[in-house]
Amino acid sequence: MDLKYTDAKPTDDERAAVDALLGPAPSGWEGGTRDDLDLRWAKGGHEARDRRDQLLPALHAVNDRIGWISEGALDYICRRLTIPPAEAYGVATFYAMFSLKPRPAKVLHVCTDIACAAKGSAALCAGLEDRLGPAGTPKDGVVWQESPCLGLCERAPAALAIQAGDEVATAVIAPATAEAAVAAATAPETAPPEATELEAVPQAQAGDPTLSLLSRIGTVDPTDLDDYRAAGGYTALRNAFAIGPAAVIREVTDSGLMGRGGAAFPTGRKWQATAGQPDAPHYLVCNADESEPGTFKDRVLMEGDPFSVIEAMTIAGYAIGAHQGYLYLRGEYPRALVRLGNAIDQARARGLLGDNVLGQGYAFDIEIRRGAGAYICGEETAIFNSIEGQRGEPRSKPPFPVEKGLFGKPTVVNNVETLANVLPILTRGAEAYRTGATKLFCVSGALGKPGVYEVPFNESTTLRDLIDLAGGATGSLRAVLLGGAAGGFVRADELDIPLTIEGARAAGATLGSGVVLAVDDTVELPRILLRIAEFFRDESCGQCVPCRVGTVRQEEALHRIADKTGADAAADIALMREVGQVMRDASICGLGQTAWNAVETAIDRLGAYE
Amino acid sequence: MTTTPERTRTPQGSAPVSLGLPRRLIEFDLDGDQVRVPEGATLLDACRDAGKDIPTLCYGDTLTPKNACRVCVVEVEGARTLAPACSRKAEPGMKVRTDTDRARHSRKLVLELLASSTDLSTTPHVAGWIREYGAEPDRFGPDAATVAGREAKVDNDLYVRDYAKCIMCYKCVDACGDQWQNTFAIAVAGRGFDNTIAVEHDGPLPDSACVYCGNCIEVCPTGALSFKSEYDMRAEGTWDEDAQTETTTVCAYCGVGCNLTLHVQDNEIVKVSSPHDNPITRGNLCIKGRFGYQHVQTRE
Structure with missing residues (x-):
C-alpha cells in the first residue's frame, strides 16, 4: 500500500500522546526521523498495517491530551499505523466525543435524554446558557454540549465534565445544578466526589439479603481483590476449571440464561456454536457500550463489582476456547474505566489473568477498549468494526459473529449483565440457578426511589411490583417506557404485565x-x-437508506405535529407508519429496525396526538 | 446431487490447475417456481436468471455487495426482516417472494426517501422505478431535509464530485480502496444523515492521494461523480446521450491491453469507460486510459 500522507505536522504534545501509547516511532517510515537506512529499504506490508485496531486508542490518546484532534495529529497517527488519512478522518468523524476542530480542553456533556428531561434538564441547559453561552460555543475555556443518555438516570439530571491534559480529569455532576456543573467543568479535579454506586441500588442500601447479582454492591470493596475473594469471588472460575469447558457450556445452556443486552439470545447456544468452530483464534467481547437511553445497570455492576465482570469473562473465554477478551466500554463511563482497569491489573498480578490462569495452564487476558460516543457501537457487529479501527458500522449477517466476528474469527459477544449471571450458575449449579434466576431493571423517571433493582425473573414479578418496590410513582403515572428507546410504552393501567420475556411479548x-x-x-x-x-x-x-433518511423523516413529522391532535395529526401519523415499516423491515441492524417502536406504541397504546 | 463443472484454465507449459470441487446446485422456491442456481449465487443472480426485474442502486457487478441502499429487498419466508437480494446467498429449500406487498412497500419507500433527500436527476432507471412503484417523494413536504443543495466540488480538470447526487452507496470508496485501486483516497466521513464521501479533512482532490484513475466514476450509480467534460456539457445543455456513439478499442499507452470504450458526441470524445466484462480491466483504467484522450482530437 503506497500511502500519501499530508504535510501537516504534529505538535510535540500530540506526538508525545501518541508515542505514550505506541512507543517511539522506530523509523522515518512510521513518522519518526528519517535516517540513511530508511532510504535504503521500505518498511510496510502486513506487519505495519496489522495494528489498525490501535487507531481508536490513538485517537483517544490525542483527544485526552489535547482535547481535540488536529490535522497534524491525525497525520502522525496515520504514519505510525500505516493508515490512509482519508480512512482515519472517516473514523475520527464517526465518534461524537472527538472533535477535529479546535475546542477548549474542558468539555461539559449535559444529558438531555428522556430520564434527565423528566427531571429538569431543560432548566439545567437554560442555566448553562446564562453562564456559559450557547451550547457548542466556548466561553472562559469551557464548552458545553448536549449529550444523549449518560447512563446516570437514577441521579437525573446529569452532566459529565471532561478536562483534557496529561492526566484526564473527569467529574460526574448528578443531580446537577447549573452552578455545580459550571464549577465542575471549570475545575473537575476539585469537584465534589460523585455519589457511591451503593446509592444507585436502593435494595442494597436496605440490606436486602435476597440479592444475587447485586449482592456485593456496597458490601465488598470494588477496588480490592482480596475482599472480592473473601466474599466468594473466583469460586465460579475454580468450579469451571474443575468441570472443563464443555461442562461449563452445558451448565450455561441448562441454566436457560438468555442475553441481557436486549436481544435475549440463549447464551449457551452462542457459546456452543463458537466453541465448535474449527477456525482459530476465538475471541470474547464483553459488550459494555451501554448506551440505550435509560439503561445504567451495567455501569452499576462495573463500578460496584468489577472483579465479577473480569471473573465471568475469564470463564466465558475458557468455555469458548478464547485467549483474548476485549471489554468494550462506553466512553462516558470514567469511574467504570478506573475500577475495571484496577481489577484487571490486580487479577493479572495475582495470576488470575495471564499465561497461566490459576495455575491451570489456561492463558487469558483482557483489554479494555473505550468507545467514543456512538450508540451504534453496542450493536454486536459494529462493536467489531469499532475495535478493529474501522467506522462503527454494523455488518451484514450472515455470517454471524459465532462464525466470523472480531478480526474475522469466531467470537462471542456478551452483555455485562449476561456475564454476571454466569457466576451464580457455576456456584449454585444450573438447576438451582434456574429456579432462582434474577433480572436487573433500570428504574428511573417519576418514581420515589430510582435505581437498579434485582427481582426474580419469573411470572411472579409484575411491572407493578417493580414500581412499588421503587417507591411508587411520584405524580400521576401516565405511562412506562419499557425496554428503552428501542422498546415501547405501556399504559398506567397495564402494570400487571409479568416481567418476563414471554410476558412482555404477550x-x-x-x-x-x-x-x-x-x-x-x-x-x-x-x-x-x-x-x-x-x-x-x-x-x-x-x-x-431506511435508517439514515427514515429517522430524519420521522423526526420531521413529529416536529410538524408537536402541537397538533386528531385529524390535524392524522396524515403525518400515517406517513410515519409507512416510514416506520420500511425502517423495521429493511434496515440493516436493530437500530433502524426499532427506531419507530417507541413512537408507534405512544400513538397506538397511549393515544398520543388524539 | 446435480453438479456443474467449475470453469478452469490451464496455463500452457505449467502444471495442471486443480479443478477444485464441482459447484453444487442449490434448489429453492422463487415466487412459487423451483429454481436452481450454483452454490454461492445470490438471490439477485437467481432473479436475473429467471428474468425478474429487481431494482438495484448500490449493487455493482464488479464489487462486493454493500447492501446499503435496500432497494432490492425481497421477502424470505420465516425471516423477521426483508433480505437484500444483492447479497443474500441462495440456500437450499428457502422460499423467496420478490413481489409481496411488504417488499414492494420497502422498495417504494426507499425510492421516496432517496428521491426526497438527493438529486436523482441523472440516475439511470430511477424515474421508471418511481413510476412503477408509485413512489411520491414530494409527500415529505417542502421542508424535508435534503443534500440536493450541496455545491458540486469542481477542484480539478478531470472529474467533478457533485455530492448533491450522492446516495452513499459506498461503491466509489470500495473501488478506490481494497476492492480495486488500493489508493484509499476517499472514505465515508461523518455519521448518519450528515455523512458524506470525503478525502482527509474534506479537502480538495488535488491535495489528496487520488491518482485520477476515474474508477470511482465508472461505478457511481447516480452521476454524482462525472467527467468534467460531461459536467460542463450538462451545464451548457449540450450533453445528449442519444447523439453519442460508443466505440470499444484497445488503449495504446502501454502493453497491458485494456479495453477503452470511447463515448463520442459530435466527433469529440466526451467520456471514456471500460467494459465490466473485460477480463483485464473489469471496468477499471488508469489516468492515461481514462483521461488521456486529448491527443486523439488535436487536429492541427
Missing part, C-alpha cells in the same frame, strides 16, 4: 435492556417522542 412489549422509565403527566409526551426521534437520527450510522 403484552406486545419488550424488556429490551431492562429499562423501566416512569412518565407522569407533568411531561409532555410529544416532547419525549421528539427526543427519542432525535436520538435515533443522531445515532444512525448512516449506512442504509
Whole structure:
C-alpha cells in the first residue's frame, strides 16, 4: 500500500500522546526521523498495517491530551499505523466525543435524554446558557454540549465534565445544578466526589439479603481483590476449571440464561456454536457500550463489582476456547474505566489473568477498549468494526459473529449483565440457578426511589411490583417506557404485565435492556417522542437508506405535529407508519429496525396526538 | 446431487490447475417456481436468471455487495426482516417472494426517501422505478431535509464530485480502496444523515492521494461523480446521450491491453469507460486510459 500522507505536522504534545501509547516511532517510515537506512529499504506490508485496531486508542490518546484532534495529529497517527488519512478522518468523524476542530480542553456533556428531561434538564441547559453561552460555543475555556443518555438516570439530571491534559480529569455532576456543573467543568479535579454506586441500588442500601447479582454492591470493596475473594469471588472460575469447558457450556445452556443486552439470545447456544468452530483464534467481547437511553445497570455492576465482570469473562473465554477478551466500554463511563482497569491489573498480578490462569495452564487476558460516543457501537457487529479501527458500522449477517466476528474469527459477544449471571450458575449449579434466576431493571423517571433493582425473573414479578418496590410513582403515572428507546410504552393501567420475556411479548412489549422509565403527566409526551426521534437520527450510522433518511423523516413529522391532535395529526401519523415499516423491515441492524417502536406504541397504546 | 463443472484454465507449459470441487446446485422456491442456481449465487443472480426485474442502486457487478441502499429487498419466508437480494446467498429449500406487498412497500419507500433527500436527476432507471412503484417523494413536504443543495466540488480538470447526487452507496470508496485501486483516497466521513464521501479533512482532490484513475466514476450509480467534460456539457445543455456513439478499442499507452470504450458526441470524445466484462480491466483504467484522450482530437 503506497500511502500519501499530508504535510501537516504534529505538535510535540500530540506526538508525545501518541508515542505514550505506541512507543517511539522506530523509523522515518512510521513518522519518526528519517535516517540513511530508511532510504535504503521500505518498511510496510502486513506487519505495519496489522495494528489498525490501535487507531481508536490513538485517537483517544490525542483527544485526552489535547482535547481535540488536529490535522497534524491525525497525520502522525496515520504514519505510525500505516493508515490512509482519508480512512482515519472517516473514523475520527464517526465518534461524537472527538472533535477535529479546535475546542477548549474542558468539555461539559449535559444529558438531555428522556430520564434527565423528566427531571429538569431543560432548566439545567437554560442555566448553562446564562453562564456559559450557547451550547457548542466556548466561553472562559469551557464548552458545553448536549449529550444523549449518560447512563446516570437514577441521579437525573446529569452532566459529565471532561478536562483534557496529561492526566484526564473527569467529574460526574448528578443531580446537577447549573452552578455545580459550571464549577465542575471549570475545575473537575476539585469537584465534589460523585455519589457511591451503593446509592444507585436502593435494595442494597436496605440490606436486602435476597440479592444475587447485586449482592456485593456496597458490601465488598470494588477496588480490592482480596475482599472480592473473601466474599466468594473466583469460586465460579475454580468450579469451571474443575468441570472443563464443555461442562461449563452445558451448565450455561441448562441454566436457560438468555442475553441481557436486549436481544435475549440463549447464551449457551452462542457459546456452543463458537466453541465448535474449527477456525482459530476465538475471541470474547464483553459488550459494555451501554448506551440505550435509560439503561445504567451495567455501569452499576462495573463500578460496584468489577472483579465479577473480569471473573465471568475469564470463564466465558475458557468455555469458548478464547485467549483474548476485549471489554468494550462506553466512553462516558470514567469511574467504570478506573475500577475495571484496577481489577484487571490486580487479577493479572495475582495470576488470575495471564499465561497461566490459576495455575491451570489456561492463558487469558483482557483489554479494555473505550468507545467514543456512538450508540451504534453496542450493536454486536459494529462493536467489531469499532475495535478493529474501522467506522462503527454494523455488518451484514450472515455470517454471524459465532462464525466470523472480531478480526474475522469466531467470537462471542456478551452483555455485562449476561456475564454476571454466569457466576451464580457455576456456584449454585444450573438447576438451582434456574429456579432462582434474577433480572436487573433500570428504574428511573417519576418514581420515589430510582435505581437498579434485582427481582426474580419469573411470572411472579409484575411491572407493578417493580414500581412499588421503587417507591411508587411520584405524580400521576401516565405511562412506562419499557425496554428503552428501542422498546415501547405501556399504559398506567397495564402494570400487571409479568416481567418476563414471554410476558412482555404477550403484552406486545419488550424488556429490551431492562429499562423501566416512569412518565407522569407533568411531561409532555410529544416532547419525549421528539427526543427519542432525535436520538435515533443522531445515532444512525448512516449506512442504509431506511435508517439514515427514515429517522430524519420521522423526526420531521413529529416536529410538524408537536402541537397538533386528531385529524390535524392524522396524515403525518400515517406517513410515519409507512416510514416506520420500511425502517423495521429493511434496515440493516436493530437500530433502524426499532427506531419507530417507541413512537408507534405512544400513538397506538397511549393515544398520543388524539 | 446435480453438479456443474467449475470453469478452469490451464496455463500452457505449467502444471495442471486443480479443478477444485464441482459447484453444487442449490434448489429453492422463487415466487412459487423451483429454481436452481450454483452454490454461492445470490438471490439477485437467481432473479436475473429467471428474468425478474429487481431494482438495484448500490449493487455493482464488479464489487462486493454493500447492501446499503435496500432497494432490492425481497421477502424470505420465516425471516423477521426483508433480505437484500444483492447479497443474500441462495440456500437450499428457502422460499423467496420478490413481489409481496411488504417488499414492494420497502422498495417504494426507499425510492421516496432517496428521491426526497438527493438529486436523482441523472440516475439511470430511477424515474421508471418511481413510476412503477408509485413512489411520491414530494409527500415529505417542502421542508424535508435534503443534500440536493450541496455545491458540486469542481477542484480539478478531470472529474467533478457533485455530492448533491450522492446516495452513499459506498461503491466509489470500495473501488478506490481494497476492492480495486488500493489508493484509499476517499472514505465515508461523518455519521448518519450528515455523512458524506470525503478525502482527509474534506479537502480538495488535488491535495489528496487520488491518482485520477476515474474508477470511482465508472461505478457511481447516480452521476454524482462525472467527467468534467460531461459536467460542463450538462451545464451548457449540450450533453445528449442519444447523439453519442460508443466505440470499444484497445488503449495504446502501454502493453497491458485494456479495453477503452470511447463515448463520442459530435466527433469529440466526451467520456471514456471500460467494459465490466473485460477480463483485464473489469471496468477499471488508469489516468492515461481514462483521461488521456486529448491527443486523439488535436487536429492541427
